[in-house]
């Protein structure tokens with residue numbers, strides 16, 4: 001067992017699921033959870049004005065990190081809502097123009113399930129298959145575009161395997177055809193540079209809690225320049241956010257999201273380099289120390305903080321039980337008694353057995369070299385222990 005030094009356990013290595021609040025974010029939020037509690041829509045007193053001023057500042061901070069204008073930001077409850085608002089909102093607003101949408105097989109459920117629901121409303125949806133690294137090519141998108149297509153929705157970075165789509169090239173193809181382009185950037189924001197203009201994006205979903213901000217807050221970017229994109233709201237009510245998202249604004253959450261965006265922009269370059277180094281070290285340790293380790297996703301076109309591996313002869317739930325002091329994820333939906341292997345791994349052609357033996361390592365701002373060394377050693381010994389007697393440890397028989 002490892003006993004080199006004292007380290008705080010358990011170790012959190014699941015930053016794709018959520019991230020802890022940055023202390024500077026909490027500090028920025030505090031006044032709006034306490035004495036500055038006003039409703040940003042109250043125009044008749046200072047409590048409302050304070051809240052409104054805070055929202056205005058945060059709107060600018062969020063816009064700034066994606067190269068948008070503040071008026072193009074709609075605050076929502078998170079990326080799930082933003083994805084739903086984008087798909088339903090565009091489909092219903094542009095129904096007279098067309099009835100066809102394009103998305104990808106490896107998208108987050110927030111996009112996939114909204115698309116399936118739109119199919120029930122009579123829309124047609126093309127689900128582009130991904131290559132073995134999880135990528136969709138501009139050529140595939142080009143071929144799928146028709147005169148009836150109104151929206152293309154493809155994620156910037158995948159939440160399981162970290163694969164980055166070639167958004168810039170895809171954006172060019174989509175724009176040329178005069179079709180609207182949406183991306184779910186919940187994982188990519190703060191990890192890769194995102195500029196809505198150079199990427200030709202018309203809509204972009206983002207989430208607070210994936211970037212060291214609070215849970216329950218997010219935003220949808222909606223292009224207004226050079227022309228205003230229309231959107232049918234999902235919520236009816238007080239007409240907040242120019243009628244596109246009714247409901248009293250979550251002022252502390254919005255302030256936190258704004259601060260989280262600013263911090264993400266400041267630390268992105270250095271953090272990427274640091275995490276890529278740690279991630280590569282972890283991969284090296286595991287792939288050199290064990291046989292039958294497979295990398296899922298793209299070797300280079302991937303998030304710096306993502307490592308998704310499959311271990312031959314291993315079930316991921318058993319492996320996670322063996323290393324309980326490390327918070328990891330398998331990416332499989334454990335809602336049923338028998339966990340279903342990940343649909344993302346399935347979509348990129350990973351076989352059933354390897355898909356069931358997958359583990360996602362999600363590094364983050366707090367991850368240290370000591371943690372990486374510890375996790376590598378724990379994982380090595382856990383895999384070896386589980387493989388003992390299965391014939392996998394020595395010569396691989398498959």
Ligand SMILES: *Cc1c(COP(=O)(O)O)cnc(C)c1O
Pocket residue numbers: 016017077078079080081108110155157158159184185186187206207208209210216217218
């Ligand atoms: C986390 C995540 C979501 C959902 O975001 P919430 O803010 O939790 O609703 C959507 N898409 C991707 C890619 C995500 O990683």
